[in-house]
Amino acid sequence: MGTAKTRIRVALIDDHPIFRSGVRGLLGETAGIEVVGEASDGRHALDLVHRTRPDVVVMDITMTGLSGLAVARALREAGSAAHIIFLTVNEDLAFVDEALSAGAQGYVLKRSAGTSLLEAIEAVVSGGRYIDAEMRAPPAPASRTEAGPPVPQPGEEGGLTAREREVLRLIALGLTMKEVSLAISISVASVDTYKIRGCKKLGLRSRASIVRYALGQGWLETENKRLSSDRPPSLV
Template identity: 90%
Template sequence: MAKARIRVALIDDHPIFRSGVRGLLGETAGIEVVGEASDGRHALDLVGRTLPDVVVMDITMTGMSGLAVARALRQAGSAVYIVFLTVNEDLAFVDEALTAGAQGYVLKRSAGASLLEAIEAVVSGGRYIDNEMRSPPSLPGRTEAGPPVPHAGEEGGLTVREREVLRLIALGMTMKEVSLAISISVASVDTYKIRGCKKLGLRSRASIVRYALGQGWLETESKRHPSDRPSSVM
């Protein structure tokens, strides 16, 4: 009997980052993204309509925080697994997340290497806390695709054009769409893709997405405000 697919709902108010995560999950056998929402209030409706197994969600969102969504789901009796995917590296947020009913906590900068592990862990009945939140950084490891897990700012000698082509591919664009977006031929897109992948040791679209997530290419930068501290999050 075939193993059931893990149904995932994705909640994040940064559309570019959300697109990258959707691409990563969409390239993964056994996982299906059943819906997306850009804020907490729509998240509750989405979960009610799609009945996912796992909610992957940011903490800091407009209108209603991820912590408030988690509490509301638990109060409503939902048994959905919750994995927070966030830039918040304060340990206080981990405690808040678990108290609110989450089973997983992953940093956005390590999503490419850790998110799939987190989803599998919580569905299996465990908890998953990003390794960066549990212990000092370790020596670079290796992703499923083989190359070292990237650190922000280390771009393997990529040219500006190679970087842009890989970033757009990570967003889910086809070769033709990349060609139109940056006004070069499809053949040139293919050349830049091949060169960039060779420099980085990447061998699939999924590995390109993982690298892009690790580099922060898909994340809209935002400054945290004092109100984002755990004590004042809804």
């Protein structure tokens, strides 16, 4: 996806820091893509895009302050050339129409970000549109990740033990091996063992594939909900 001379510059906007970290990890592992900045709400998003002038804005719809739809409209009114992709949990088809009307070129569900977001970025940069397959038709049963195994469905965890799951989840959140060992009070060697076992069970071969799996399982979304359970969501 691109060369060193044609890197796709992406701004990431989401008010869930854990989820944002996971997406940043996914994009950071992808050749030809550079995350040029992040914002946690709609108002800071406008300043971020103005300062960094990204090629693509990956943004949630429902955020504190200005909604993603309001940000998209404001960017269009300001003449921004950035391509907008909404990365959202909203599965109502009405939101797709609203998103496109607001000026977006892409619509990706958070639960399929690991397999769809990169495709969406490539599509909109090429001048097209991208609507998540889940919003267009039932998913193909034989869909596969770049590592080979079938794309996981929520709740299907490949026989992972609780400890293997926790290690892989923390790695997906961006923690180093040492940080994982400190977080769950086990040795670095044990962390490595659980990582190897978990990856072998799931057929994962890189940190990017671990992040994709975590996104597909909703592990990062679950953490976001725990951290923000006392915070009422903004209205669109």
